[in-house]
Amino acid sequence: MITLITGAAGRIGACLRGGLPALGHRLRLTDRAPIEDADVDQVVGDITDPATLTRAMEGVRAVVHLAGDPSTAASFDSVLDANIEGTYRVFEAARLAGVERIVFASSNHAAGFTPRQECAPADTPVRPDSLYGVSKAYGEALGRYYADRYGMRVACLRIGSFEPRPPDARALSTWLSPGDMVRLAHACLTAPDLTYALVWGVSANTRGWLDLEPGRALGYHPCDDAEVYAAELPGLDVADPDYAWLGGRTVES
Numbered sequence: 001m002i003t004l005i006t007g008a009a010g011r012i013g014a015c016l017r018g019g020l021p022a023l024g025h026r027l028r029l030t031d032r033a034p035i036e037d038a039d040v041d042q043v044v045g046d047i048t049d050p051a052t053l054t055r056a057m058e059g060v061r062a063v064v065h066l067a068g069d070p071s072t073a074a075s076f077d078s079v080l081d082a083n084i085e086g087t088y089r090v091f092e093a094a095r096l097a098g099v100e101r102i103v104f105a106s107s108n109h110a111a112g113f114t115p116r117q118e119c120a121p122a123d124t125p126v127r128p129d130s131l132y133g134v135s136k137a138y139g140e141a142l143g144r145y146y147a148d149r150y151g152m153r154v155a156c157l158r159i160g161s162f163e164p165r166p167p168d169a170r171a172l173s174t175w176l177s178p179g180d181m182v183r184l185a186h187a188c189l190t191a192p193d194l195t196y197a198l199v200w201g202v203s204a205n206t207r208g209w210l211d212l213e214p215g216r217a218l219g220y221h222p223c224d225d226a227e228v229y230a231a232e233l234p235g236l237d238v239a240d241p242d243y244a245w246l247g248g249r250t251v252e253s
């Protein structure tokens, strides 16, 4: 059975298409940007185009939905197109094709306007810090609906800071390493008991403030910790918005 990755030409897509095959996943890739590799099973097109998605979903058991505008500064028109309409088209095409499960790339920015706390639950209520965050909250709601109404198994990953290494002091708490991204996607693609889940997409960071237990319950056991990079980065003042809010300085942008 095939797993489809949308947004496969992007940064997280490149990570997953590199890491998931070794864990036994047969992949199909879709993106509006072609992937320059003659050997890959891919459908090039836009996720707002139902015909593209019908072709992409053929024989697919699970979808990892990454395609979209990933910027916290995204305009309304941009999130409306890729994140709102596109995400609906992906869920609906998956339903029509009989796909069993969807792993949706949400974001910590869906709850970014939440004051920082010791161990924020993965189901921290929606409190977006940007139109981008609003679009991710919408994707989570769509996932909940398709799980409840159609019995689709849906995992929404509230991803923190996906980077090869933590880029700033905030990321010492919110980093998601490439290796853990693969482990998280694999867990969500294989968890037998998944119905609907919200999980934080972060590594096992010593300075983390996000509850990893719901991810662990699905079989996600993060191996990386941003602390190994701490000496290279400045500390965070408690008054800094990057410290004060789950969404960091995005709340002020």
Ligand SMILES: NC(=O)c1ccc[n+]([C@@H]2O[C@H](COP(=O)([O-])OP(=O)(O)OC[C@H]3O[C@@H](n4cnc5c(N)ncnc54)[C@H](O)[C@@H]3O)[C@@H](O)[C@H]2O)c1
Pocket (backbone or CB within 6 Å): 006, 007, 008, 009, 010, 011, 012, 013, 030, 031, 032, 033, 045, 046, 047, 048, 065, 066, 067, 068, 069, 070, 071, 081, 082, 086, 105, 106, 107, 108, 158, 159, 160, 161, 162, 163
């Ligand atoms: N990188 C992070 O730290 C992070 C954090 C939280 C959430 N996310 C989410 O994870 C997903 C992937 O992020 P990324 O960092 O790999 O982003 P990226 O920009 O590198 O990749 C996104 C891909 O989606 C494709 N795409 C965009 N709109 C499309 C459309 N309408 N039709 C078809 N393809 C389209 C782009 O061509 C691109 O290849 C995004 O949904 C993003 O919001 C990322």
